[in-house]
Amino acid sequence: MRVISDGAQPISITLQRCAKTFADGTRALEPLDLRIGAGETVVLLGPSGCGKTTTLRIIAGLEAPDAGGKVLFDGADVTPLTIERRNVGMVFQSYALFPNMSVAGNIGYGLKVRKRAKSQISRRVAEMLAMMRIEALADRSIDQLSGGQRQRVALARALAVQPRALLLDEPLTALDAKLRDSLRLEIDQLLRRLGITAIYVTHDQTEAMALGDRIVVMEHGRVAQIGRPRDIYQRPATRFVAEFIGTMNRLNGSVRRDAFVTAAGSIPWPGAPQGVTEVLFRPEDVSLVAEAPHLSGTVAAAFFLGDRTRLFVHIGDSRPLVVETGARRDFRHGEAVGLKVDASGLVAL
Amino acid sequence: MRKRGPLFFAELTFTLMVCAFLVVPVILSLLAGLTANYQVGINSGLTLRWVGEVWVGYRDTIFLSIGIALACLASTLVLGIPTAYVLARRRSALARAIEELLVMPVAVPGLATALALIISYGAVPGLRTSWVFILIGHVLFTLPFMVRSVLAVLLAIDLKTLEEGAASLGADFRQRFFQIVMPNCRSGVLAGSLMVVTLSVGEFNMTWLLHTPLTKTLPVGLADAYASLRLEIASAYTLVFFLMIVPLLLAIQELSRPRPTAFRSQEE
Numbered sequence: 001m002r003v004i005s006d007g008a009q010p011i012s013i014t015l016q017r018c019a020k021t022f023a024d025g026t027r028a029l030e031p032l033d034l035r036i037g038a039g040e041t042v043v044l045l046g047p048s049g050c051g052k053t054t055t056l057r058i059i060a061g062l063e064a065p066d067a068g069g070k071v072l073f074d075g076a077d078v079t080p081l082t083i084e085r086r087n088v089g090m091v092f093q094s095y096a097l098f099p100n101m102s103v104a105g106n107i108g109y110g111l112k113v114r115k116r117a118k119s120q121i122s123r124r125v126a127e128m129l130a131m132m133r134i135e136a137l138a139d140r141s142i143d144q145l146s147g148g149q150r151q152r153v154a155l156a157r158a159l160a161v162q163p164r165a166l167l168l169d170e171p172l173t174a175l176d177a178k179l180r181d182s183l184r185l186e187i188d189q190l191l192r193r194l195g196i197t198a199i200y201v202t203h204d205q206t207e208a209m210a211l212g213d214r215i216v217v218m219e220h221g222r223v224a225q226i227g228r229p230r231d232i233y234q235r236p237a238t239r240f241v242a243e244f245i246g247t248m249n250r251l252n253g254s255v256r257r258d259a260f261v262t263a264a265g266s267i268p269w270p271g272a273p274q275g276v277t278e279v280l281f282r283p284e285d286v287s288l289v290a291e292a293p294h295l296s297g298t299v300a301a302a303f304f305l306g307d308r309t310r311l312f313v314h315i316g317d318s319r320p321l322v323v324e325t326g327a328r329r330d331f332r333h334g335e336a337v338g339l340k341v342d343a344s345g346l347v348a349l
Numbered sequence: 350m351r352k353r354g355p356l357f358f359a360e361l362t363f364t365l366m367v368c369a370f371l372v373v374p375v376i377l378s379l380l381a382g383l384t385a386n387y388q389v390g391i392n393s394g395l396t397l398r399w400v401g402e403v404w405v406g407y408r409d410t411i412f413l414s415i416g417i418a419l420a421c422l423a424s425t426l427v428l429g430i431p432t433a434y435v436l437a438r439r440r441s442a443l444a445r446a447i448e449e450l451l452v453m454p455v456a457v458p459g460l461a462t463a464l465a466l467i468i469s470y471g472a473v474p475g476l477r478t479s480w481v482f483i484l485i486g487h488v489l490f491t492l493p494f495m496v497r498s499v500l501a502v503l504l505a506i507d508l509k510t511l512e513e514g515a516a517s518l519g520a521d522f523r524q525r526f527f528q529i530v531m532p533n534c535r536s537g538v539l540a541g542s543l544m545v546v547t548l549s550v551g552e553f554n555m556t557w558l559l560h561t562p563l564t565k566t567l568p569v570g571l572a573d574a575y576a577s578l579r580l581e582i583a584s585a586y587t588l589v590f591f592l593m594i595v596p597l598l599l600a601i602q603e604l605s606r607p608r609p610t611a612f613r614s615q616e617e
Contacts, residue, residue, distance in 0.1 A: 062513055084516045094507055096514030100532035109528075110518030161518060 010039040010197045011074040011164045013059060018069035020054050028054040030221045031069070038074075041191050041198040043212035047244070048203060051221040053169060056201045060167050061086045073164060089158030093170040095150045097142045103153050104129070104138040110161035128156040131190075148179045155190070165197040172207060184210055205245045209233065217241050236280075239349055248280050249321045260346070264315035265295040269343045276348040283310070283322045285345025293338025297321070302331040313337060379591065382584030399585035403574075407586060410570035411593075413480060417566060418549040421487040425545045428488070429495030430538065434530060436496070437503035448500070451493040459554030462489060466559065480564045486555045491548045495541040502537030503530075540604045547597040551590075567593070 013036040020029040029051040036042045044052035057063040059071060061083035071079050078086055097106050104125050111121045129135045132152040137145065145153065151171060158166060171187070172180045188211050191198050202208055208215050209229040217224045217232060217240075224244075225237040236242035253262035255272045260279055267279075288311075297315035311331060312320040323339060331337075382400065386393040436444045454462060466486055471477050511533065515525045531538075553568040560569050567590055574583040 060517065062516075082516070083513070084519050084521055087519070088517060090514065090517035092510055092514060094510050096507070096510040098511060098515070098529055098533070099506070100529070100535075109515070109520075113515075113519045113524055157518070167517075 010195055012036060012038045013165060013197060013199070014070075014072040014075070015055070015059070015065075016070040016072065018055070018058050018065040018071065020051070020058065020063060020069075021066050027221055029058070029065075032223060034216065034223075034226075036197060036199065039195045039197055041200060041211060041213045043200045043202060043208040043215045044218060045202060045205060045208040045212075045215050045245075046218035046224075049220075050218040052201045052203075052216075052218050054221075055218070056167055056169055056199060059165075059199060060088055060090055087161070087164050089161065089163030089166045091151070091154045091158050091166070091168045091171045093173050095154045095174075097145075097150055097153055097157070099142050101142070102138070103134065103140050103142070103145070106142070106153055107157045107160050109157065114161065124160055128160045131159075132156045147175050148183060151175065151183060155187070159194070159196075163196075165199065166191070166194075168198065168200045170202055171200075173202070173204070180207075187211065209245075217244065219244075233282075234345075234347075236347065236349070239280075242280050242347065242349065247283050247322050249283065249286070250318065251279050251281075251321070252277060252318055253279070262295065262315075264297055265293065267294045267341045267343060267346070269346060273348055278348070280347040280349065281341060281345045283324045285342040286321065286323045287340050287342075288323065288325050288327060289338050289340045291338070292340075294341050295321075295339040297337060297339065299331050299333060299335045299337060301333070304330075311337070313339065315339075375591075378584050379588050380584075381581060382586070382588040384581060387580050387584075399579075399581045400588065402582055403586045403589055406582075407567075407570045407574070407589075410565045410567045411589065413564065414550050414567035415593075417480060417484050417487060418546045420484050421491055421549040422542055422545050424484070424488045425492050425495040426538070426542070429492055429541065430499055430531075430534075432492075433496045433499035433503055433534075433537075434526070436500055437508055448497075451496055453493075454489050455493055459486075459490065459552070460558060462486065463555040463558035478561050478563065483556055483559045483564060483566065486559050487549045487552055490552060490555060491545040494544045494548065495538075498541030498544060499534050499537040502534045506533055508533075536604065540601065543597055543601045543604065547594060547601065550594055550597070 013034075015032055015034040017031045017033060018029065019027070019031040021027050032051075032055060034042075034055075044055055046052045054063060058065050058069070061071075061078070061081055065071065065079065069079070070077055073086070083090075098109065101109065104122075107128050108121045108125045111124055116124075125138070126135075129138055132155060134149060134152050134156070137149060137153070142150065142153075154171070168187075172183055175183065184207055191211070200208075200211055212229055214226060215229055215232050216226050219240050225232055225241045227235075227237075232241060233245055236245065236248075242248045251260070251262055253260050253266075255261070255269070255274055255276050256266075258268065258270050258272055259266045260269050260272060260276070295315055297313040297320075299311055300314040300320045301312040303310045308324050308326050309331065311323045311325060313323050314320045321339070323337075380391065381387050383395050383397070384391055384393060385396045385398070436448055463486055466482070466489075467477075470482070470485070476482050508530065511529055512525050515529045520528065551568060552566075553572065556566050557569055557572065560566065565573070571583065571586050571590060574586045
């Protein structure tokens with residue numbers, strides 16, 4: 001694949017006390033401070049209505065923050081600038097391709113607006129078409145494209161103007177699952193190769209984990225946690241983060257002499273913090289054992305997923321534990337099983 | 350091929366009868382305009398004499414009608430497209446109320462609107478006797494058709510996101526409006542334009558009250574002709590009217606036909 005020479009240096013983006021209150025008085029975003037390093041890919045993740053899209057639109061210049069909020073690009077205040085003066089590339093969930101132009105027309109539009117020479121525009125368009133491997137589509141009209149092709153055109157169009165940052169608003173949500181996986185990989189490779197500062201909004205935690213250098217988990221207009229995907233998965237800061245990302249088991253009990261004691265058994269936990277009454281752990285930190293189990297329970301449901309089986313194990317009063325096993329056998333409803341929990345996976349909040 | 354039952358032929362007969370009921374009078378009228386002597390009948394021979402007399406006696410009304418229709422089109426384009434754009438961008442309760450109010454000039458009888466215009470502006474010097482007075486009435490009557498036609502198209506596309514996309518690429522408002530908004534509502538503008546011209550050319554109710562002997566439009570002249578001249582001349586006049594209006598109606602039909610559905614393939 002050819003290397004794209006992009007002259008623009010990646011920029012850092014800083015949000016200072018950016019809040020957003022809409023005209024009807026609803027608070028979409030509580031005052032937010034965020035620093036995104038040059039060339040970094042940051043994913044804003046959260047359920048709908050958490051303020052992630054509002055944050056992106058404030059960075060883009062499509063929304064103005066409430067008075068007092070500031071957006072800085074490489075330290076320079078861009079708050080008063082509207083989107084057309086910020087030179088950011090934007091990719092929309094609905095693609096926002098212009099139906100009155102061909103694929104090439106769409107990709108070249110930003111350069112046409114900048115009054116570049118025709119030869120320069122067609123050279124850049126060809127470069128972009130090659131980069132996204134859609135050369136054959138150049139003269140197609142937009143309504144002749146499939147969803148995945150549209151998204152490639154949208155990316156090419158946003159990148160053609162050599163933006164200072166790339167902003168992506170749920171770019172894969174409108175696509176089906178398989179296509180989403182392959183395009184996600186492509187976007188990941190593209191962002192790494194270009195080294196562009198990118199902000200990516202999604203409600204899909206798999207997408208966030210795969211793409212983000214850092215993830216900003218948001219809830220009700222507030223930041224719940226900022227961190228690398230591994231930190232967020234393994235050391236969630238709040239119960240919301242723990243349960244929004246991946247599957248989390250919850251167990252009530254108490255700490256007694258380096259063990260977490262519950263009604264269903266006790267889990268050895270060297271150096272257990274005192275006073276903990278609830279622990280969280282991931283399904284992959286539990287294994288089925290035949291002898292000396294930490295916890296005993298009965299199978300409430302079993303789903304065969306092909307490479308593994310997902311079990312819901314009933315262990316008394318609390319909700320069933322989710323356990324994943326690679327065991328090559330069937331599980332019966334009501335079957336007694338023994339569980340062993342890896343203490344290093346225990347999280348106390 | 351599927352066998353056609355008796356019901357099919359019953360339906361066909363009924364449809365043809367309805368068509369005949371509608372079409373036969375039109376054909377008779379057109380024939381009358383081309384017949385040498387209607388009393389004698391078609392045996393008296395066909396002639397263009399009456400069409401010629403219409404041309405001599407009424408061509409001013411034809412030109413005035415075309416002139417008013419074009420001026421009306423220009424006015425509704427200038428007023429209607431920005432109105433539709435604003436209504437499409439602001440989906441507030443007020444915008445929706447205005448959209449509903451736009452139906453008013455269509456719902457209110459033309460005579461009432463004309464009377465209201467005469468009462469309100471009839472005393473403005475020079476206006477009452479000017480063709481502009483008729484133009485004002487026509488614009489009032491046809492503007493809603495332009496706005497609705499353009500608005501329907503603007504609401505069907507995701508206008509806000511398209512504009513945001515263009516803005517993100519550096520396009521200012523003027524560029525967005527002329528390079529993105531206008532080209533994408535072209536079908537609505539075209540349909541609205543044909544509608545406006547057709548309605549303006551054919552408008553009678555309002556124009557009949559608003560006109561003066563010096564500002565007669567084609568339909569008003571037509572009423573005159575039927576009231577006071579030989580049936581052949583009036584019929585020939587109708588023929589001329591048809592020649593003007595039918596191509597417009599056919600074009601509207603063609604435009605309002607649903608587009609062939611866009612090709613959508615499943616990816617790769």
